[in-house]
Structures are given as structure tokens and as C-alpha cells.
Amino acid sequence: MAGQGLAIVGVGKIARDQxxxxxxxxxxxxxxxxxxxxxxxxxxARYDRLEDLLAAHPGVxxxxxxxxxxxxxxxxxxxxxxxxxxxxxxxxGATLSEVHDLIALARAQGVALFATWHSxxxxxxxxxxxxxxxxxxxRVEVIWKEDVRRWHPGQDWIWQAGGLGVFDPGINALSVxxxxxxxxxxxxxxxxxxxxxxxxxxxxxxTFHDPGGADMTAAFDWRxxxxxxxxxxIETAQGNAxxxxxxxxxxxxGAEVSAGPDHEYRALYARFAEVVAMRAVxxxxxxxxxxxxxxxxxxxxxxxxxxx
Amino acid sequence: MAGQGLAIVGVGKIARDQxxxxxxxxxxxxxxxxxxxxxxxxxxARYDRLEDLLAAHPGVxxxxxxxxxxxxxxxxxxxxxxxxxxxxxxxxGATLSEVHDLIALARAQGVALFATWHSxxxxxxxxxxxxxxxxxxxRVEVIWKEDVRRWHPGQDWIWQAGGLGVFDPGINALSVxxxxxxxxxxxxxxxxxxxxxxxxxxxxxxTFHDPGGADMTAAFDWRxxxxxxxxxxIETAQGNAxxxxxxxxxxxxGAEVSAGPDHEYRALYARFAEVVAMRAVxxxxxxxxxxxxxxxxxxxxxxxxxxx
Numbered sequence: 001m002a003g004q005g006l007a008i009v010g011v012g013k014i015a016r017d018q019x020x021x022x023x024x025x026x027x028x029x030x031x032x033x034x035x036x037x038x039x040x041x042x043x044x045a046r047y048d049r050l051e052d053l054l055a056a057h058p059g060v061x062x063x064x065x066x067x068x069x070x071x072x073x074x075x076x077x078x079x080x081x082x083x084x085x086x087x088x089x090x091x092x093g094a095t096l097s098e099v100h101d102l103i104a105l106a107r108a109q110g111v112a113l114f115a116t117w118h119s120x121x122x123x124x125x126x127x128x129x130x131x132x133x134x135x136x137x138x139r140v141e142v143i144w145k146e147d148v149r150r151w152h153p154g155q156d157w158i159w160q161a162g163g164l165g166v167f168d169p170g171i172n173a174l175s176v177x178x179x180x181x182x183x184x185x186x187x188x189x190x191x192x193x194x195x196x197x198x199x200x201x202x203x204x205x206x207t208f209h210d211p212g213g214a215d216m217t218a219a220f221d222w223r224x225x226x227x228x229x230x231x232x233x234i235e236t237a238q239g240n241a242x243x244x245x246x247x248x249x250x251x252x253x254g255a256e257v258s259a260g261p262d263h264e265y266r267a268l269y270a271r272f273a274e275v276v277a278m279r280a281v282x283x284x285x286x287x288x289x290x291x292x293x294x295x296x297x298x299x300x301x302x303x304x305x306x307x308x
Numbered sequence: 309m310a311g312q313g314l315a316i317v318g319v320g321k322i323a324r325d326q327x328x329x330x331x332x333x334x335x336x337x338x339x340x341x342x343x344x345x346x347x348x349x350x351x352x353a354r355y356d357r358l359e360d361l362l363a364a365h366p367g368v369x370x371x372x373x374x375x376x377x378x379x380x381x382x383x384x385x386x387x388x389x390x391x392x393x394x395x396x397x398x399x400x401g402a403t404l405s406e407v408h409d410l411i412a413l414a415r416a417q418g419v420a421l422f423a424t425w426h427s428x429x430x431x432x433x434x435x436x437x438x439x440x441x442x443x444x445x446x447r448v449e450v451i452w453k454e455d456v457r458r459w460h461p462g463q464d465w466i467w468q469a470g471g472l473g474v475f476d477p478g479i480n481a482l483s484v485x486x487x488x489x490x491x492x493x494x495x496x497x498x499x500x501x502x503x504x505x506x507x508x509x510x511x512x513x514x515t516f517h518d519p520g521g522a523d524m525t526a527a528f529d530w531r532x533x534x535x536x537x538x539x540x541x542i543e544t545a546q547g548n549a550x551x552x553x554x555x556x557x558x559x560x561x562g563a564e565v566s567a568g569p570d571h572e573y574r575a576l577y578a579r580f581a582e583v584v585a586m587r588a589v590x591x592x593x594x595x596x597x598x599x600x601x602x603x604x605x606x607x608x609x610x611x612x613x614x615x616x
Contacts (some may be wrong), residue, residue, distance in 0.1 A: 095494050095495050095496075095601035097597055100597075101519065104492070161605055161606060164604075186405030187403050187405060199607050209381075289404050292597075298469060299507050
């Protein structure tokens with residue numbers, strides 16, 4: 001039996017690398033159409049505009065939005081108003097207010113809305129969450145340093161206002177941190193490094209307050225060549241752990257205790273099927289609130305211009 | 309009968325201009341102590357630190373925080389942990405996350421927390437809200453232009469990260485707009501003008517999306533000498549209105565329909581007495597979310613350095 005009809009909006013790098021193969025591996029969904037100005041998928045009905053897709057395919061009950069955050073709201077609203085269930089790439093929008101608006105609309109329409117945080121589904125995130133329970137945490141260091149030219153080649157939207165710059169990967173770290181940490185924390189200080197010719201930061205240094213007393217910092221940097229780092233390092237009175245490779249691997253006191261391959265997007269589509277079945281609204285804004293706090297509170301410093 | 313014992317933290321300009329006279333005019337409260345590094349109030353017990361005040365005055369059941377937003381959280385937390393009811397000047401904190409933390413703490417402690425938005429209590433705000441009901445709104449222009457040297461003389465915290473710059477008065481406009489407008493709106497574009505030598509903007513131009521279809525913009529500027537402007541101008545298919553003087557005066561189709569003197573802070577303390585009686589949490593974050601969205605989405609432009 002074929003899965004529920006699903007459409008993708010925005011056939012770009014993340015759709016090709018992750019969404020399309022994951023949908024193909026998920027029996028609950030069948031990719032029936034795409035809406036994208038630039039590209040399509042072989043053998044799948046293609047439209048330039050979502051409104052035409054929705055009109056032509058009443059059987060497409062689910063819409064997955066893979067477009068950049070700055071343009072996602074209009075299509076999300078369009079799909080919800082047409083009574084379709086909606087899944088949002090991270091971050092769920094360019095502003096908190098527009099996501100609140102989508103939440104209200106999904107509830108009014110009685111359809112599902114799922115804001116995804118793919119990194120939370122990395123192989124060892126739940127193991128890290130378990131390990132931290134009940135520990136006396138002393139220090140947490142989040143280090144997320146990668147080469148923007150390697151991971152975002154030519155994606156100009158990341159440098160445009162609302163594209164978040166280095167917080168595009170950084171929000172993945174914050175989504176993992178807020179998933180594994182036993183308490184809510186909040187930002188107290190931020191330095192944001194803006195290339196002289198760009199509207200979003202290329203690096204950021206953050207300090208958080210943990211009501212439980214741990215020292216907590218995060219360093220995001222897009223200028224890292226050579227080895228890439230996506231680590232959360234945790235020191236406790238009962239031992240130390242590093243959650244590395246973006247959540248794939250957990251090492252406790254020098255010994256690997258959990259590791260696994262990347263099935264993050266398959267997990268997202270499996271979860272989307274549940275959210276659709278329940279007509280639920282699954283939108284956790286914590287990672288995005290941390291980012292908004294960093295932009296609100298952050299000191300801006302100009303650094304060297306960035307060109308591809 | 310004397311009112312409930314109340315303490316003020318931060319005896320600065322806003323405390324002297326507004327809080328202290330308003331408390332004196334409110335029978336529900338009696339000012340019993342102050343905590344402030346710089347100043348005190350004649351005839352009232354004075355402490356440098358809130359922790360000493362709380363220890364010495366178990367009868368002070370209510371604490372009103374008039375300190376700058378960057379340092380407010382620690383004292384708010386301290387007062388809540390000591391079982392006291394807390395009132396917060398606007399904005400309620402330097403970050404959204406820290407306010408969420410205070411909300412959770414107040415609920416856990418079973419005490420009251422009141423985040424104030426004084427401009428919502430201006431004389432004609434409710435008249436404007438009533439007038440807008442059911443109207444077909446075409447255009448909204450928020451114009452908030454004042455002279456920072458006149459209203460914030462020497463207050464360096466407004467220029468420090470987290471001090472919000474021109475959004476310190478601008479958030480008043482957003483608090484009124486979100487009070488009178490019949491729908492939630494969200495920011496789609498923002499230009500933020502940062503003096504070359506400061507960490508917060510001196511001016512901002514904002515564009516909002518109204519799902520109801522009205523064009524909506526806001527212009528905040530701290531460089532306005534001469535006449536000062538705190539207007540919300542509204543065009544509808546059924547007539548035009550201007551809410552001016554920061555909400556004090558409503559003019560509809562050229563005729564004044566509502567006006568009154570400034571009793572904003574008296575209204576705040578009257579409301580605080582209600583919130584305390586109910587042990588309620590009255591914290592509306594909408595104005596602050598709009599500001600966080602503007603910082604997240606905004607394009608930064610450097611303008612002339614600012615010196616007092």
C-alpha cells in the first residue's frame with residue numbers, strides 16, 4: 001500500500017542530500033510532487049509554485065518545507081490554509097512571531113505542524129541525555145566549528161538577514177543541548193562576529209547561566225578548515241563525557257559508550273507520520289529563542305569580509 | 309491600615325520620576341525599603357544589596373525591580389526564591405529565556421510575577437482598541453521619534469548590549485500596538501541603525517506582515533530634536549485615527565474622541581495589587597518577541613557615532 005501523498009517545497013541541497021532519500025525509505029509517505037523554482041525530481045510531478053501543486057494534487061495531504069527560513073512562512077501558511085499537514089526544516093521560520101502565527105493556524109485548521117530539529121535524532125543524543133541525569137554538572141563546553149565553504153557552498157541565503165549565519169549550524173548544537181540538558185538555561189553574554197560585507201555572523205561566542213551552577217559556554221565558527229568539530233564536552237563530579245560528531249558518538253571517561261550511523265532524517269519522517277496521525281502540533285521553540293536572545297543581547301564585532 | 313510592604317530595587321531616574329510617587333498614591337502598598345548602590349529615599353530603610361534587604365525585612369512581601377534589564381534577572385530570582393511577589397519594569401529581562409525561567413520559578417514558588425508595560429495604561433489605549441474592532445484596516449504607521457539626550461540623559465546602559473537602544477522606547481510602541489490590534493502580526497523586515505561607537509541601535513525601520521492584509525510599518529528614531537512624536541496612525545475603510553502622545557490622545561477623522569492625563573504607573577501598581585491578590589503570573593512576552601525578531605532578522609547599518 002502506498003504511503004500518504006507528500007510534497008516537497010524547495011528542491012535544494014538539503015532536499016537532495018537528506019529529504020528525498022529519507023522519504024523513499026519511509027513507507028508512511030510517497031513523494032507525489034515538488035514545488036521549486038530551480039529543480040525537480042525525476043519521475044515526480046513538478047511545479048514552480050506551491051499554490052498550483054496544491055490545486056492539482058488534492059491527494060497530497062502532507063507538505064515538507066525545505067526552503068530557506070526567510071521564505072518559508074508564506075508557503076507554510078498556504079499549505080495549512082489548504083488543510084494540509086506541514087513539516088518545517090530548521091529553524092522553523094525567520095522570526096518567532098511568524099512561527100507562533102503558524103501554530104495558531106494549524107490548531108485552528110485541525111492539522112499537524114511539525115518543527116524539526118534533525119540533530120536531536122543523532123545516534124547518541126538519547127544516550128547522552130540518560131548519562132547526564134542526576135549528575136552534578138560542573139562545566140559544559142559546546143564547540144561547533146566547521147568550514148562554511150564545504151557545507152554551504154554558494155548558499156547565499158545564509159548571509160542574508162534572517163539566514164542566521166553561523167547560527168544555522170549553531171542552532172543544531174542548541175537543539176541538542178536543550179534536548180540533553182536536565183534544566184533550562186539562558187544566555188547572559190554573546191559576541192557575534194560579522195564579516196564586513198555580510199548581514200549575518202560567521203562566528204559567535206556565547207555564555208549561558210545555568211541555575212544549577214555549571215559554567216556553560218558555546219563557540220560557533222564557520223572558518224574552521226581541516227578537521228571539523230561538533231562537540232558538547234561535559235564535566236561532572238561523577239565523570240566526564242564528550243558527545244561528538246554532532247551527536248553521533250558518546251565517549252565517557254575515555255571510552256566510547258554509544259555510536260551509530262546517521263539516520264536523522266529518517267527519524268524525522270517517522271516522527272512526522274506520528275504527528276500527522278495525532279493531528280498534533282510539535283513545535284519546540286527553545287533553540288530558536290536562544291538564537292533570538294543571542295542576536296538581541298550580542299555585541300557585534302566586524303571581522304574580515306567573506307567571499308566564496 | 310498600612311498597605312503591603314514593598315521594596316524598590318534600583319533608585320534611578322524611572323524610580324524617582326514614576327515608581328515612588330505612584331507607590332505613595334497607592335494605598336495597597338507601603339514603601340518600606342530600597343536596594344540601590346547609588347541612592348535612597350528619605351525616611352525609607354536603605355540597603356546596597358537586595359539580599360540584605362530581604363533578610364532584614366521579612367514583612368516586605370513585594371519587590372518592584374526598576375534596575376536596567378541587563379541586571380534584573382539575578383535580583384528577580386533572589387526575590388522569588390525568598391517567596392516575595394515581583395513586579396518587573398519593561399522590558400522584563402535582557403533575554404526571553406531568562407523571563408521564561410522567572411515564570412517557571414514564580415509558578416513553582418506560588419508567588420506573583422507581573423511584567424509591566426506602562427504604555428498600555430496610557431489614557432486612550434483602550435479607546436483605540438475599541439475603535440479598531442471590526443474595522444477593515446488598510447494601513448498602520450507607528451512613528452516613535454524622540455530625543456535620547458532629553459529622555460535618557462547619561463543612561464549608558466541603553467547603549468550597552470542588552471539595553472536595546474531605541475527599542476527601549478520602541479518596545480512601548482509595540483506594547484501598545486499589540487494591545488490595540490485585533491490580530492497577531494509579525495515582522496518581515498528590519499533595518500537597524502547602529503552608531504559606530506555603540507552596541508545598540510539609535511534608529512530602526514520595521515515592516516510587519518498582517519494576516520488581515522493591512523500594510524504596517526514602524527519607524528523608531530532617537531535623533532529627533534524639536535517636537536517629539538509617539539504616534540500610531542491607522543487608516544481603515546471606515547475612517548482614520550491617530551493615537552498620539554504615546555497613547556494619551558485619540559483623534560478620529562480629525563476630532564479628538566479621548567484624552568487624559570498620565571496615570572500609567574498608578575495603573576501598574578493598582579494592577580500589581582490584583583496580581584498579588586491572585587498569586588498570578590501576568591507576563592505577556594509579545595512586545596519583547598517583536599524586538600528579538602527585529603534583532604534576529606534586522607540588517608545592521610553603521611551611522612554616525614553618538615556621544616552625549
